Amino acid sequence: MNTILIVDDDPLNVNLLEAMLSQENYHIVTASNGEEAIETTLASSPDLILLDIMMPGLDGYEVTQKLKDDPNTNHIPIVLVTALHGTEDKVRGLQAGADDFLSKPLDKSELMARVNSLLKVKAYHDHLLNYQKQLEDEVARRTKKLKKELIRRKETEDQLLRAQKMEAIGTLAGGIAHDFNNILSAILGYAELSLVVAEKESSLCGYIQQIYTAGERARDLVQQILTFSRQGDSQMKPAKIGVIIKEALKLLAATLPTTVTLQQKITSVSPVLADLTQVHQIIMNLATNAAHAMEEKGGLLSVELTDVNRPPEEIIQDSGLTPGAFVRLQISDTGHGMSSDRLERIFDPFFTTKPPGKGTGLGLSTVHGIVKNHNGSITVSSEPDRGSTFDILFPVAEKEVRVESTGDQVLPSGTECILFVDDEQAITNMSKDMLENLGYKVIAKTSSVEALACFKNQPDEIDVVITDLTMPHMTGLELAREFQRIRPDTPIILCSGYVAKIPVDKVKSMGIQTVVSKPVSRRTMAEVIRGVLSRNASGIEVDTLMLNPNSLQRHREIFCNSKS
Numbered sequence: 001m002n003t004i005l006i007v008d009d010d011p012l013n014v015n016l017l018e019a020m021l022s023q024e025n026y027h028i029v030t031a032s033n034g035e036e037a038i039e040t041t042l043a044s045s046p047d048l049i050l051l052d053i054m055m056p057g058l059d060g061y062e063v064t065q066k067l068k069d070d071p072n073t074n075h076i077p078i079v080l081v082t083a084l085h086g087t088e089d090k091v092r093g094l095q096a097g098a099d100d101f102l103s104k105p106l107d108k109s110e111l112m113a114r115v116n117s118l119l120k121v122k123a124y125h126d127h128l129l130n131y132q133k134q135l136e137d138e139v140a141r142r143t144k145k146l147k148k149e150l151i152r153r154k155e156t157e158d159q160l161l162r163a164q165k166m167e168a169i170g171t172l173a174g175g176i177a178h179d180f181n182n183i184l185s186a187i188l189g190y191a192e193l194s195l196v197v198a199e200k201e202s203s204l205c206g207y208i209q210q211i212y213t214a215g216e217r218a219r220d221l222v223q224q225i226l227t228f229s230r231q232g233d234s235q236m237k238p239a240k241i242g243v244i245i246k247e248a249l250k251l252l253a254a255t256l257p258t259t260v261t262l263q264q265k266i267t268s269v270s271p272v273l274a275d276l277t278q279v280h281q282i283i284m285n286l287a288t289n290a291a292h293a294m295e296e297k298g299g300l301l302s303v304e305l306t307d308v309n310r311p312p313e314e315i316i317q318d319s320g321l322t323p324g325a326f327v328r329l330q331i332s333d334t335g336h337g338m339s340s341d342r343l344e345r346i347f348d349p350f351f352t353t354k355p356p357g358k359g360t361g362l363g364l365s366t367v368h369g370i371v372k373n374h375n376g377s378i379t380v381s382s383e384p385d386r387g388s389t390f391d392i393l394f395p396v397a398e399k400e401v402r403v404e405s406t407g408d409q410v411l412p413s414g415t416e417c418i419l420f421v422d423d424e425q426a427i428t429n430m431s432k433d434m435l436e437n438l439g440y441k442v443i444a445k446t447s448s449v450e451a452l453a454c455f456k457n458q459p460d461e462i463d464v465v466i467t468d469l470t471m472p473h474m475t476g477l478e479l480a481r482e483f484q485r486i487r488p489d490t491p492i493i494l495c496s497g498y499v500a501k502i503p504v505d506k507v508k509s510m511g512i513q514t515v516v517s518k519p520v521s522r523r524t525m526a527e528v529i530r531g532v533l534s535r536n537a538s539g540i541e542v543d544t545l546m547l548n549p550n551s552l553q554r555h556r557e558i559f560c561n562s563k564s
Contacts, residue, residue: 034058068097181497259298293335416463469496
């Protein structure tokens with residue numbers, strides 16, 4: 001049903017128009033002056049207006065002008081109804097925006113023809129507008145869709161670039177580790193030999209011990225860099241995570257602006273079943289975010305690690321944790337904070353509050369995933385301009401992995417003949433002295449070609465071969481293959497500064513029994529040699545063992561069993 005607004009200050013004229021239109025299915029509304037006409041139009045949005053020209057207050061021309069100037073009403077057809085017949089009156093009305101004219105006295109058939117014609121035009125116009133709106137909505141829908149697709153492509157590209165970057169870092173780290181571990185092998189080896197001959201309790205012995213301790217620390221740092229760059233599988237083990245947190249904060253402290261103060265309180269002594277590389281990642285992500293939140297005005301970055309016997313009951317319920325003892329990691333800042341709506345989404349993948357180019361939106365989702373992978377919980381509290389606090393709970397592990405102290409135990413020794421091969425002269429000289437100190441007869445070579453010639457001349461006189469992996473002319477793997485061709489039962493120990501790149505499937509087929517990561521301590525070398533010789537002597541099937549606490553313990557067990 002179309003709505004028609006009749007505007008006239010004379011009730012008789014209004015009644016006449018209503019009577020003429022009464023036989024049609026129209027909804028009629030009326031107004032007695034210009035001001036009321038505008039109010040009614042805005043309120044009821046009629047489909048057509050029959051408007052008298054001569055009225056007190058606003059006349060028909062002024063009402064037409066105002067309605068046509070308003071984008072909310074300019075689409076409504078206006079028919080001026082007047083007793084004026086001058087051309088100038090019609091021109092003025094058309095200039096104001098009127099769509100048609102009706103002259104008094106009115107003819108019903110003409111009135112109906114003009115009204116119906118204008119309503120049809122309006123209906124077609126409305127249809128076009130609706131179609132245009134649908135087209136605009138479809139374009140907008142597809143344009144959002146396109147933006148999402150572009151964002152996804154950009155995210156995929158970023159992920160690929162990050163993967164390539166990590167691969168490049170891993171390759172660089174591997175090369176550095178190989179060379180650095182070769183250097184450390186000589187430093188640690190000669191330090192150990194010096195400790196053997198140095199007078200106990202002397203200042204010199206203390207100095208050498210400090211050199212050896214620093215070398216071990218460097219070795220562990222290289223291994224940590226390799227582990228991080230490889231982004232390998234999780235290696236969960238019970239450990240006190242305070243040490244790795246302190247290490248991460250040392251790295252972070254060097255990058256903090258002078259306006260940010262770092263405060264740490266590491267008091268927990270309880271072990272956590274954790275992947276230390278991933279714990280390191282948690283600290284770097286959260287602490288870096290906290291520092292970014294304070295880079296404009298500065299502030300306090302606080303990191304605490306404490307033991308908690310009874311965390312709040314609501315945290316236990318919300319996170320589904322089993323009640324018990326926990327290690328609590330709390331990282332807080334005094335930065336700009338977050339609103340409640342942002343707080344609800346911070347763990348969503350690709351959500352970030354940072355400007356374009358400053359963040360990927362993956363950091364906190366990664367942290368959340370790591371915490372859940374450790375069977376822990378993470379909660380956040382924050383208010384605008386009041387800073388943020390992240391609370392993480394890790395379940396306490398049953399026991400901590402303890403490395404057996406072997407400092408005062410007698411090292412296993414022997415009198416067998418060892419062929420030692422390494423292209424680094426310093427490592428060759430140091431290893432020869434170390435092995436001879438353990439009682440072995442040692443043939444040391446810096447050339448894999450010379451080592452092969454030596455083995456060909458006396459294959460039955462050599463009991464064990466210890467060879468480096470990376471050497472010119474012939475690698476350790478190629479050398480091992482040649483040894484096996486000459487004497488298949490030859491025990492071979494492979495040493496490398498970067499064991500991650502060794503093809504494990506080839507190692508076993510070449511008769512290599514153990515792969516040892518440089519730098520190798522005197523005790524480790526002594527126990528590995530005796531383990532390999534004992535395994536061969538007892539007829540135990542040869543397998544490939546990467547050197548770690550478990551495989552080292554296996555060598556000790558084999559050695560002890562062979563003695564008994």
